[in-house]
Structures are given as structure tokens and as C-alpha cells.
Amino acid sequence: MNSYDTIVIGAGAAGLSAALVLGRARRRILVLDGGPPRNAPAAHVNGYLGIDGLSPLELLDVGRTQVEKLGIEIRAEAATLVETVDDGFVVDAGDERLHAKRLVLAAGITDALPDIPGVAEGFGVDIFHCPYCHGYEVAGQRLAVVATQPMSAHQVRMVRQWTDDLVFFTNDTIELDAAERRLFAARGVDVVDGPVSQIVRRDGALQGVRAGGAMHEVAAVFVAPTMVLNLEAFAGLDLGMTDTPMGPVVATDPMGATNVPGLWAAGNVADAGSQVIAAAAQGARVGAMINGSLVEEDWAAAAQPSS
Numbered sequence: 001m002n003s004y005d006t007i008v009i010g011a012g013a014a015g016l017s018a019a020l021v022l023g024r025a026r027r028r029i030l031v032l033d034g035g036p037p038r039n040a041p042a043a044h045v046n047g048y049l050g051i052d053g054l055s056p057l058e059l060l061d062v063g064r065t066q067v068e069k070l071g072i073e074i075r076a077e078a079a080t081l082v083e084t085v086d087d088g089f090v091v092d093a094g095d096e097r098l099h100a101k102r103l104v105l106a107a108g109i110t111d112a113l114p115d116i117p118g119v120a121e122g123f124g125v126d127i128f129h130c131p132y133c134h135g136y137e138v139a140g141q142r143l144a145v146v147a148t149q150p151m152s153a154h155q156v157r158m159v160r161q162w163t164d165d166l167v168f169f170t171n172d173t174i175e176l177d178a179a180e181r182r183l184f185a186a187r188g189v190d191v192v193d194g195p196v197s198q199i200v201r202r203d204g205a206l207q208g209v210r211a212g213g214a215m216h217e218v219a220a221v222f223v224a225p226t227m228v229l230n231l232e233a234f235a236g237l238d239l240g241m242t243d244t245p246m247g248p249v250v251a252t253d254p255m256g257a258t259n260v261p262g263l264w265a266a267g268n269v270a271d272a273g274s275q276v277i278a279a280a281a282q283g284a285r286v287g288a289m290i291n292g293s294l295v296e297e298d299w300a301a302a303a304q305p306s307s
């Protein structure tokens, strides 16, 4: 069985950053890359100091090149099963069983989109979930928030910061009482009740939102997808979870350690709200923590009396 100091599961910003730190600490590392990152539908990574506006895939290409230069292998394979063993973990990927002393869980999130025609085609293009990522590019125009879950009530407050011309579609999902309607009116937010039947697109461009038989023209739409953690391979571990307003995430201590000894988590899987720069920072910290734990293990072994 091939054996590594650490296997990194997920080759997004979090996983590649962890690999970069561990590679620079001269550790034997394997990165498993299960496919595109969460933000693959978007043209740009916005809000990342120094590389603001680079494409998500270009950013990871640069990251992969830097990691591979350190002699680290990146395999285009997903981890399908993770199990604990006495001296670490075994991980199934492709046809192989692999061994590692430590694991980085950086497998991210899948966005389960609301079942409204038009949303899937425009997600990341002109239908967004995060105003910090895309609000600036559409600011000042007529924008819509379509309610898809309780978090949408928070989203409408946030998106209002990026425009004075906002319409909120309650979409039979959120009920506003009289006081809330007065507050929305005071903040200049239009409210349209009733179900949204379609996000209308023509020739790849957003036209508007169809609700109650009427078409409402808008420049961009915000929705709140359901965030599904990519944890299938980890189902056999008794991973601790923690509830957040965005849904449950993997529970970690401030340094990224989970309740499973030897397993650290970074990026969206442990912090659903982290943007790319934060996911990268979490990965870098986890890389350093893992190296530190391996250093301590070596010194503890040296302190044992030799037989």
C-alpha cells in the first residue's frame, strides 16, 4: 500500500494551500482532486487581494503547478472511502487503497439549487448566492432576491447594501408580517408575493423573474442554495458536526482539528461562509498544524528509551 505523511482530500483553494505548506515542510503528500471547485461556474474570483478577478480554474491551475513543483502528486481521483486504522487512515481512490498518517478534509460543498426553471443555467453568471462575491459587479441596478429558504430573509438585507432598487419575491417560502412589510417599505424594498415560476433567460442572458403570471425585469437575481457538504467518503467516521445559520458544517477547533484524531478540515466543509481567500488561509493553517503534529510525533518517538 502506498503510504503518505498526509493525504489531502480536495484540490480547491483550501486543499492546495494545505499541500503547499506541507510540501514546503518536505512531507510526503498526495492530493486527491475529485473535480471542479464550487465556484467553477463563475468567470472570476472576486475579492481575493492580489489576484482579484482571476478565473477560478486559472487560480487552481497556478496552485497545482506550484504544488507539483514541490514533488507532490495530484491525482484526478475522488476519495471514495475513508477509514481509521491504528497508525492513521486508509483511503480508497480509484482502484487503490492508500495509507496516510494524517488527513486534510478539504472536499468543499455542493450547492443544491432551488428547483426553479432557469436557475441552474444562470448560477454563477447572473444568478448568485453571495453579494460579497458578485454584488459589486451588479451594484446600483434593479436586483431581485428570490426566497428559497429561511436564510433568504437575511440575504435580502445584505443585497440591499448593493442597490437602492431591490425587489423581494417571497415565493411562498417566507411570510412577512405587517411590521416586516413596513420595514421593507422603509428600506425601499419592493415585495412580490406568490410563487416564482421561472427565471427567464434568452440567448444566455437574464431577462427577469416570472411570478404570478407577470414578468419582472431585473439585472441579477440572488438565491440561497442548500449547501450539501461533500462527505460521502467520510460516512464511516464519527465526525462531529456543528450547526450554523447556513446549515451544519464539520466541527473543528480554531486550528482546524476535528474530533477524529489526525483529521483536520479546512475551507467550506468546515466554514460554509468562507470565500476563497479565507479557505486558502484555513488550508495553510491546517498544513502547518499537521506538520507540527508530525514533528511532535518524531520527537516523542526519539524520547522513548531504546530497547
Ligand SMILES: Cc1cc2nc3c(=O)[nH]c(=O)nc-3n(C[C@H](O)[C@H](O)[C@H](O)COP(=O)(O)OP(=O)(O)OC[C@H]3O[C@@H](n4cnc5c(N)ncnc54)[C@H](O)[C@@H]3O)c2cc1C
Residues within 6 Å of the ligand: 009, 010, 011, 012, 013, 014, 015, 032, 033, 034, 035, 036, 037, 038, 039, 040, 041, 042, 044, 045, 046, 047, 048, 077, 078, 079, 080, 106, 107, 108, 109, 111, 123, 124, 130, 133, 134, 230, 233, 266, 267, 268, 269, 274, 275, 276, 277, 279
Ligand atoms: C457560483 C459561485 C461563485 C463564487 N464566487 C466567489 C468569488 O468571486 N470570490 C470568492 O472568494 N468566493 C467565491 N465563491 C465561494 C468559493 O467557491 C469558495 O469560497 C471556495 O470554493 C471554497 O474553497 P474550498 O477549497 O473549501 O472548496 P472547493 O473550491 O469547492 O474545493 C473542494 C474540492 O474538493 C473536491 N472534492 C469533493 N469531494 C471530493 C472527494 N471525495 N475526493 C477528492 N476531492 C473531492 C471538489 O471537486 C473540489 O474540487 C463562489 C461560490 C459559488 C458557488
